[in-house]
Amino acid sequence: MHMSDGLVSPPTALLFGVVAAIGLAVAATRARRDLDDRTAPMAGLVTAFVFAVQMINFPILPGASGHLLGGALVAILVGPWVGSMCIAIVLVVQAVLFADGGLTALGTNITNMALVGVFVGYGVAVALRRFAVRGRGGLVAASFVAALVNTVVASLAFVLEYAIGGAGGASLGAVFALMSGLHVLIGIGEGVITAATVGAVAAVRPDLVHLLRTSRPAPAVRVRTPDTRTAEGTPS
Numbered sequence: 037m038h039m040s041d042g043l044v045s046p047p048t049a050l051l052f053g054v055v056a057a058i059g060l061a062v063a064a065t066r067a068r069r070d071l072d073d074r075t076a077p078m079a080g081l082v083t084a085f086v087f088a089v090q091m092i093n094f095p096i097l098p099g100a101s102g103h104l105l106g107g108a109l110v111a112i113l114v115g116p117w118v119g120s121m122c123i124a125i126v127l128v129v130q131a132v133l134f135a136d137g138g139l140t141a142l143g144t145n146i147t148n149m150a151l152v153g154v155f156v157g158y159g160v161a162v163a164l165r166r167f168a169v170r171g172r173g174g175l176v177a178a179s180f181v182a183a184l185v186n187t188v189v190a191s192l193a194f195v196l197e198y199a200i201g202g203a204g205g206a207s208l209g210a211v212f213a214l215m216s217g218l219h220v221l222i223g224i225g226e227g228v229i230t231a232a233t234v235g236a237v238a239a240v241r242p243d244l245v246h247l248l249r250t251s252r253p254a255p256a257v258r259v260r261t262p263d264t265r266t267a268e269g270t271p272s
Contacts, residue, residue: 038130039145039194041138048201053143059151060124066117070246078244079114083122086110089229090126090136102222105149105190108157108182109230113237115246116158123150148193157186161247168247175248176235183230187223191215 044052071079086106093103106126110119124146130136137145161168164178195212202208238245 038127038137039141039148041140043141043202043204044144044197045201045203046140048197049140049143051143051200052147052197056124056143056146056151060121060146063117063120063124063151067115067121070115070118074244075114075118075246079118079122082106082110082113082119083125085233086122087126087129090130102218102225104226104229105153105187106230107149107153107190108161108179108186108226109233111154111158112161112179112182112230112234112247113245116155119158120150120154123154144194144197148190148197152193153186153190156189157182160185165247172235172238175238175245176231178247179234180227180231183227184220184223187226188216188219191219191222 086104086109089104090106091103106123107119110122113119114122127137127142127145127150131139131142131145160182161178164174164181167174168178169175192212192215195208195215198204198211199208202211204211234245238248242248
């Protein structure tokens with residue numbers, strides 16, 4: 037899923053670099069509203085977890101392997117705005133320190149995984165929230181589906197970028213078939229990891245799962261009542 041340098045033309049890479057920058061700027065502004073005593077430590081933990089797990093590839097076919105993208109996982113645990121920042125941090129560190137994904141492709145990678153993947157995963161999870169709040173089984177199932185869909189849609193975002201300015205030499209049809217087919221299989225692995233992780237967190241601390249916070253408490257309202265003594269004619 038990590039795009040390397042040269043897969044898309046420089047103008048396309050620049051275009052999605054701008055898209056990524058704008059998306060992260062909005063996410064950073066909105067993330068401040070979600071960060072609290074529970075979310076801030078959890079954001080650090082999920083960032084470290086996604087970074088570590090992305091370094092582990094699991095086989096899907098002979099000669100092909102995949103790894104966790106983490107979009108649905110972070111969105112379910114800490115929300116989409118904070119989650120997109122978590123994935124973006126992971127991608128920047130991987131590109132700069134480990135050469136996992138090209139620097140010129142960083143904008144496209146952030147767009148695909150930190151923006152498209154996170155928000156699609158969260159959208160699916162929200163659509164399935166009524167099942168998720170019924171019990172751990174529903175939450176695990178919703179997490180699996182959200183992760184599977186997020187993985188496939190993130191791969192199709194790459195296909196769109198390749199259609200706009202592909203420079204890899206392969207035909208668009210071949211890229212679509214390869215990316216969609218492989219990422220359905222990768223999405224199954226992603227779903228299993230996401231469901232297991234979210235289920236484990238919910239079993240111990242369900243209050244840390246952002247998706248289960250269906251509503252925020254309403255602010256307290258002070259209601260003034262008439263002075264009883266005055267109403268009864270008692271001198272004030």
